[in-house]
Amino acid sequence: MQMAFSFWATEDMEWLRDRLRRRFGRAEPSCARAPIGQLVKSLISGRTRDEVSLGAYRRLIDVYPRWSDMAAAADLERLIGDVTFPDVKAHHLGKALAAIAIHRPDFDLTFLGNLGVPRALGWLERLPGVGRKVSASTLNFSTLRMPAFVVDTHILRILCRFGFVRSNADTRTAYDLTMAAVPGWSAGDLAELHVLMKRLGQTICRADHADCRSCPISRRCRALADFRGPATVPAG
Known part of the structure; x- marks a missing residue:
């Protein structure tokens, strides 16, 4: 190390x-999203201006207000086309949501709050495309409010x-x-x-x-x- x-x-x-x-x-911390929403927002935000990634996130949830529908969608790249590397991010987003659907079909990730920070980070980082920045964002910036920088x-x-x-x-x-x-x-x-x-x-x-x-x-x-x-x- x-x-x-x-x-x-x-x-x-x-x-x-x-x-x-x-x-x-x-x-002041911004208004917190549910953990699944913060995960999606963080997955598409890397190396992209905040206003651009926020606009892309809003398009996603406007078109697919149900996470299960977003997981099965074929047009994610089009909807997030103005973020950096939209093809890579759309691929990871679809795969991550599909993986969550297998274990948590309701897409409710509040259970992470009972795992403690290290185990919760580990669970999230087993998802496609999720590294330490995205996992920490999901824990800290969401309604979980877990201490992860x-x-x-x-x-x-x-x-x-x-x-x-x-x-x-x-x-x-x-x-x-x-x-x-x-x-x-x-x-x-x-x-x-x-x-x-x-x-x-x-x-x-x-x-x-x-x-x-x-x-x-x-x-x-x-x-x-x-x-x-x-x-x-x-x-x-």
């Missing part, structure tokens, strides 16, 4: 969260640049190390951290350009020298 750097600790994450709150304000591409980039994980860390490693660093944080705490870090990645610490002069956490960033000279480190 890839190891964290020596300063990885709860107080580091609290400092990061507090600095981001000062910049962006407190982040959602690591998307923005957050993985920030954690790597900031030095919390090594530059070649994957989503699962980033998840494991973050969860180990914040024992006792609630689903709401982790959801807020996700939203705040995602905003940082969308606006300041972007993939194509890191605006380190404006970054509220640059003072502790390990990758700072890669983006700008040391003389421009902001105070605070």
Whole structure:
């Protein structure tokens, strides 16, 4: 397993969260969906703008308000055609729903709340196309409200640049190390951290350009020298 750097600790994450709150304000979790709805939304959301994936999700449930009908549908790719990789996502979505139908024909996934986070993640990740980001999203962002940190591409980039994980860390490693660093944080705490870090990645610490002069956490960033000279480190 890839190891964290020596300063990885709860107080580091609290400092990061507090600095981001000062910049962006407190982040309230969005309205929670049923677990199956959140699973579907998460399966089609990867590397896609939120407004685009939300529109695709709404088309799906407008055309197929019953999950069993969606599982048998042949036009999923057409309905989600504006997300990235719609063919791959449509394939995984159909296969995942079909697999759920075998064991849970009512598509009620609330039983996951009784398994505990590790077992619930494992159950979900046996479904086609479901990795750690989708499984954590299903547990945390749904009505289950289970404490699982959602690591998307923005957050993985920030954690790597900031030095919390090594530059070649994957989503699962980033998840494991973050969860180990914040024992006792609630689903709401982790959801807020996700939203705040995602905003940082969308606006300041972007993939194509890191605006380190404006970054509220640059003072502790390990990758700072890669983006700008040391003389421009902001105070605070």
